[in-house]
Amino acid sequence: MELIKAVEAKQMKENAENFNVGDTIKVYFKIVEGATERIQVFEGLCIAKKHGGLRETFTVRKISYGVGVERIFPLHSPRIEKIEVVRRGRVRRAKLYYIRKKVGKAAKVNELITSKK
Amino acid sequence: MIGLIGKKVGMTQTFDDSGLLTPVTVIEIKNNYVIAQRKADKEGYNAVLLGAYEMKKKRVKKPYSGQFPENITPKKHLREIRDFDIDCNIGDKLGIELLEDLRFVDIIGTTKGKGYQGVVKRHGFRGGKRSHGSKFHREAGSTGMAASPSKVYRGTGMPGRMGAERRTVQNLRVVKVDKDKQIILVKGAVPGRRGGLVIVKNAKKKE
Numbered sequence: 001m002e003l004i005k006a007v008e009a010k011q012m013k014e015n016a017e018n019f020n021v022g023d024t025i026k027v028y029f030k031i032v033e034g035a036t037e038r039i040q041v042f043e044g045l046c047i048a049k050k051h052g053g054l055r056e057t058f059t060v061r062k063i064s065y066g067v068g069v070e071r072i073f074p075l076h077s078p079r080i081e082k083i084e085v086v087r088r089g090r091v092r093r094a095k096l097y098y099i100r101k102k103v104g105k106a107a108k109v110n111e112l113i114t115s116k117k
Numbered sequence: 118m119i120g121l122i123g124k125k126v127g128m129t130q131t132f133d134d135s136g137l138l139t140p141v142t143v144i145e146i147k148n149n150y151v152i153a154q155r156k157a158d159k160e161g162y163n164a165v166l167l168g169a170y171e172m173k174k175k176r177v178k179k180p181y182s183g184q185f186p187e188n189i190t191p192k193k194h195l196r197e198i199r200d201f202d203i204d205c206n207i208g209d210k211l212g213i214e215l216l217e218d219l220r221f222v223d224i225i226g227t228t229k230g231k232g233y234q235g236v237v238k239r240h241g242f243r244g245g246k247r248s249h250g251s252k253f254h255r256e257a258g259s260t261g262m263a264a265s266p267s268k269v270y271r272g273t274g275m276p277g278r279m280g281a282e283r284r285t286v287q288n289l290r291v292v293k294v295d296k297d298k299q300i301i302l303v304k305g306a307v308p309g310r311r312g313g314l315v316i317v318k319n320a321k322k323k324e
Binding site for chain 2: 004006007011074076079
């Protein structure tokens, strides 16, 4: 297992994990169209993180024109330019799949308020 | 033919330059030693006998240790590789650098044992309906005809022990060869459990 970790370590990004489940995040994702390359921003609520090591992925959910859209990104993908946290959320579970069935106010995640020290 | 003894470490993924993920199996190939040579004029075929991985000293029995050349400690695993392309002498140390220029490899391993399995899993029978009044679910059904031929043909699929067999996977792409760590990454799956013995050969049907 140490060997697997060593193989993965080379490709892992440092400080890739600057967000948590429940946060609203902006994912700057590189899109290659033939020869040109552009960056697309996907903004939404992070509802799950899965796997570990290099294989870690996260799911971002947003409502686009009234339709729920979910996208799964590999956390360590070189095509992710950066991840920006828009808003921290206060949640009590690791997977927010229940949000899919909620509409309106019930689908809201409260903001995480941390006390200043 | 180039062949080396290795161990399956496990699976992971790698990103390529364009950001695409490739599933890879990590195989560790530590020092292989040439234990003996088989020559066509004596044994009837050409091969080298490779040995790998150290043994615990108390497990080495005298008759077993007798076959090893003097300067080499007894090895746990011995495999003959037929028609070895690289010139080597008894006692030589072979390593992963032999595989460096290869683009495709064949990998031989022993599949995981599945135990006693039915015909659906073992032979790919389709089985029956699970519901709608069906009473025929995963049975084998009929195994033959009638008074003629009044026997069950040999090779008819029946339940039994499955797995733990030698299997070769051909044409696996070499993703990376890491000389420092003595590992090779190949695309896709390889037979056997983690830690299982595998033989890595150059691909027979490519290049």
